[in-house]
Amino acid sequence: MNRILRYFFLVLFIALTAFVPFSVIDNSLEVWIDHNTQEGKKWQEFINEFGSSEFIVVGIKSAVDPFQKDILDQILSLEDRLEKIQQVEAVVGPGRIYRELFLDKSIASFQKEMLDSPFYQNLIIGKDKKTLGIFLYLKKLPARPTARKEITQAVEKEIALSKNSQLDFAVVGPPILNAHLDRASQSSSQKLVPVCILIVFFWMIFMVRSWWSSLVVLFTMGLSIGATIGLMVIFRTPLNMLTIAMPGLLLVLNITNAVHIVHRFHELSHSLQDREKAIALAMKELSMPCIGASITTCVGFLSLIVSSMPAVKQLGIFTASGLLFGLAANLYIVPWFLNARWNSVPNHTSFLAMPAMKFALYSYRNYILVNAVAIVLFILALFVSSFYQIEANTLKFLPEDHPVVQDSQFISENLTGLYSFDLEIHIAKEKETPWHWMEKISRGLEKNPAVARVYGPTDLLKKMNSIASDDPKDYQIPESKEAIDLMIVSMEKMILQEWNRICKDKESRIRISILVKAMSSHIYKSIFDDINTIIASRPPFVEINTTGIITLLIQSEKDLIYTQMESFGISAIIICIMLAFFLKNKPMTLASIPDNILPPLAAFAVMVLLGIKVNTGTVIVASIAIGLAVDNTIHICQRLNCVLAEKNNLEEAMVETLKIAGSPMIASSFIVSIGFTALLLADFSPLVYFGGLTIVAIFVALLCDLVWLPALLRLFMQKK
Known part of the structure; x- marks a missing residue:
């Protein structure tokens, strides 16, 4: 049966990977909004009424x-x-x-x-x-x-x-920025991901002392990642600024299990001098921890489907699929290739086992001090994380010398705004259109320093009035309704075309565009405050809706952060339940919970301290941190359960556990983190933040499992 499954998964992964060249990147607005929400429906109605807002x-x-x-x-x-x-x-x-x-x-x-x-x-x-x-x-x-x-x-x-x-x-313009964001993310990924893989490969050779084992791990991980992207192509799901980081995310989460298998196989091959028995025993010991780690993280990512944002749902579904592909690769393909005759197993010495055991021993013996320090750091990280800031300016994803950034700076300083808010004004039937009120609010909005220009039908009326009188001083709205009506029916062709673009249904539905110089959350807040003041003082027969691309982007950015926080809470609860299911040990489960929560909190705290704002490029780090911590925790706890079945001494069992599991934990953490340093050289800031914060998350998760977990286990398990 195993042989059939090996060939099945190998053929499946190769077949799916063949679709990778057909993958595309799409960061358009449609990827981020749910058309079933109130804002989405408003925007769709606006598009149907006035045409595109781009x-x-x-x-x-x-x-x-x-x-x-x-x-x-x-x-x-x-x-x-x-x-x-x-x-x-x-x-x-x-x-x-x-x-x-x-x-x-x-x-x-x-x-x-x-x-x-x-x-x-x-x-x-x-x-x-x-x-x-x-x-x-x-x-x-x-x-x-x-x-x-x-x-x-x-x-x-x-x-x-x-x-x-x-x-x-x-x-x-929005389409220009969107196209260049696609190019930048694709270009940076194509340049740096291969470099990252090469660094991982050579560093892995150094850590595991076997070029073939290193090649096996990277080949199988590459196949599972390729299969995931191929699956996205089959379901016609393009990559975006969230899912573009998914290959790196899957490499981080799946390689941990692979390194554990390789290390244990090398140890047993050296001691048993029998390759067949070594791989069989290694898989017997590690199958359940690998399944537990992958399934737990998989279920955690599936919690993202509660999000209203299509891009976040896609991240959850396809990352979960990639984790299952990685699990299948680790259970069936990695052992198969490791058992190849030409695989020269090194004279294995786990030089990383000693520091792992020393960390565990120190933590176990000084558990009160370690727990006290960890709790203080936990509270501090929680406090600092609460000061996070959201950044909606996607222009900052590109370097300062990028042509689009330079062009945007030139346009905003010398010509007009870069982005547009749209006010959709509905006037009750049989009511006179309040032109003078609209002129008053338009000029009032222009007083905001962030607004370059407010453009609407009153501008066309004033222009027509000055043309009719041939006097620039008459650039104002005529006082009488009759004069305005006469002006509308006698408009020049070019001006009439523009009038019909922004006035519909006999001037009862009107569009006013607010051209904004820059795109950031605090600027939009000031404009929204002005708009809310206008809405509060509007005539009773007037209804105002705010819509357009920028309104939706700001809302999408907020929804992204909210749904990530919400799903993080849900995934934390689910992961705790899954830990209890796989560990089947209440004290051990309780000890594992704070150990898995600290890494994402620490990652967010580092973001706050470095002034890195939460955006589409950084919000995924929390998922990476908790995924890494869970993987290592399950490997340690499953191994500890096995050792405790033979030894009744918790301290000795802890040292023995870290002697076996600690080395691959440290090795996998160093392998991936050093590989991810390549992303720090990217021109696309989300990849830079993703790489840097992932490295932070990896080391915090490693320290939690090596230092805090033994202290927590003693605290919760010593009476038992």
């Missing part, structure tokens, strides 16, 4: 006076080409404004209009009076993961054709 801004940097005919012709040519891109709905820029409204007038009059009219400022022309802007309004993008990448490539291609010694461009 846009692209092209900032034009001119080395010469931009108000020259040849420069305007170049800009117009670019605008016409951009409008031909499949997913572009409309293009608004200086070239088109000149052609539609000023072609029969002088360029000097066009320049005066652009420079003097408030309508264009912080939108089409910047504060420096030289930077011009082109807005691309997008259609609702297809659901496929590559949609934003495709439109980004198309826009960048057209812009590249227009670059010359006179004109340069900066390009920003």
